[in-house]
Amino acid sequence: MSGLNPKQEEARSYTEGPLLILAGAGSGKTRVITHRIAYLIEEKGVSPYHLLAITFTNKAAQEMRERVEQMIDEGQGEIWVSTFHSMCVRILRRFHDRLGGKNNFTIYDTDDQKAVVKEALKVLNLDEKQYPVKGMISAISKAKEEFLSPEELARKNEWNFHDRNVAEVYREYQKRLRSSNSLDFDDLINRTIELFMQHPDVLELYQERFRYIMVDEYQDTNHAQFVLVKMLAEKYRNLCVVGDDDQSIYKFRGANIYNILNFEEEYPDAKVIKLEQNYRSTANILNAANGVIAHNEGRKDKKLWTEREDGEKLRFTCYESDREEAAGLIRTVIDGKHDYSDYAVLYRTNAQSRVIEEGLIRAGIPYQLVGGTNFYARKEIRDMVGYLKAINNPADAQSLSRIINVPRRGIGDTTIAKLREFADAQEMSLYDAIVDVKEIPGLSRAAAKVEAFGELFEEFRRTAETGDLSALYREILEKTGYKLELERENTEEARGRIENLEELGNKITDFEIQHDGATLQDLLEDIALVADTDQEEDEAGRITLMTLHSAKGLEFPIVFMVGMEERLFPSGLSLDSDDPDATEEERRLCYVGITRAEDRLYLSAAKQRMVNGQYIYPAVSRFIDEIPKNLIERDDESFDSFERSVTSAWRPEEMSFHKKTGYIGGESARYFSQKKTDTGSRYSVKPAENRTSGGGFVPDYRVGDRVRHMKFGQGTVTEMEKGGKDYEVTVLFDTVGEKRMFASLAKLRKM
């Protein structure tokens, strides 16, 4: 039976009625889901058309799609494998008009939300100090999750002045979204539910279509998502949810752990299957994880086991400082003689990556940083996307006012305010006001400038109608003078921004290749919903750095968990919280971290750590003490501090490190002031604070060479131009024609 264990096999073939699969870490969950899909199609004769698989991230959806494709012969295109949000977009693109909306709505991301809230606060004359933007966004999100309208929220908060105002912000916010023909992420879910409630025929259409529904990472669903799934599954009741309550780490963003804990109450006829055999970690690692998570209350009863050998004990090292911690882990990596890609460094907060990155750069070890600042969050990218959004949906006042004076064209805040005022008074859109700018009184010099902008904008819209997205993008870059302005700046930063813009151009071209006949709206949807396009492919030969949160679902032979310190991990905020579950969530995060490791797990803490510009002196994390003593070697008890400071400094016999990296140095203080040495690595290693610029990078190919690009395939290099630290390479590709790109970004391989 295709190599599944009895439990997995049971989960594969139990297809009718509600099913809860409690899948522990490393228990072969994805395997079960994909086998299940194949089983439904090939053994049960269910048409792929009737299947729906919901995941949380696009990455997971992508992965599942690929694995299913490998298993079944045909019809995989008909299966819906999608995230909650993209599923809802697909439905609403078809039926949003039934709710009196338009089907070509724009999706507002967190940044847009922020801008809208700010406007709302201004209109309502509320102080940002008392009503912080972030707080407002999460309050609105929370209200939406509970299906509360602004009016209902106001009624609920009738006796509380402050919260009544929050409801006012919500009302104003929603009003603005409506007039911009836009939906935020929560709206995508809620409007779909609304659609189903108001139009039973539409609901039935989808119920009939999705006769078999699977939801992955069910412990991460929020209430609204729970309701949505319930509605869809109501008719056929073939609902299979997969999750692990011990890996619920997203409560802070609305995940409701009770969705999984109470599944059996919601569906009394539900079958429950526990996958408890772990195929990933050594027994020592697994038992350490079990030992830690046992300190939590209110979990589903289960205990992971493995047939694997005990393996090495876990190791905990307490370093003198965060820098020594970084240096220590680097030494371990170098002494370990494993492939760099076997290692992952996991930390609680993004800020911790910096010290480790600095060490890795100086040691010449290539690394890959997962997460961090989103590509689409960068200013220049947001500006360009702003143009595209405004062109696609001129009603989108947010995008329009973002770009109306970018680059500077003499249309200042006062002018924009007057335009908006006029638009509001005439009950027209901002866009219409721009077109009719001549009718607006009180705009002297600025009127001509607005008019010029309007004409430029019209030009873009005409280009947009041709459907050539790349041409449109290039035209915006050139005709707005955006690129020119950056080129004139001639700074390292500006060059980095140009590279990013170039990269966005590549993405757009790539998107057009992948999706034949795609519209501007399709492109924007992809940008709005697929945030992690930027994630570099897992390239061989790099250490992976990421937060514990991003590590969920992944596995590595050797894992470092750094910063095992009280108030860092568990985080201080969770300890101070009046919600007792907050610390339990941290413990689950620790459990997730430990269970990422296959063979070896190194834990560490620092006695002294730089946080917000000053040193703190933390205590060792409680989680270290929760690991059963017989499974871990701790050095913090056997050494006194003097001894430790001597042994952790650089010593002559550690020259292997220096030889390998080309670094010539002595004590740790100098280690960090030494200039970066070129390791001849073909990877560009970029520090976090300056990820926009290339590192010291020399391509190993030249004009005339044949090269391969990840997406464009093979081609011949026709031109190479050195600009700053990078090379701008022109390649004539066999299939997609000529492309210009930056060497450090394109990752061309010589053939």
Added chain:
DNA sequence: CGTGGCATAGTTTTT
């Protein structure tokens, strides 16, 4: 209207 200097705040993250 644009910009430089100062004040302020500062988990985790996806859609």
Added chain:
DNA sequence: CTATGCCACG
């Protein structure tokens, strides 16, 4: 430390 935002000035 460092990113961001606001205000005052040219």
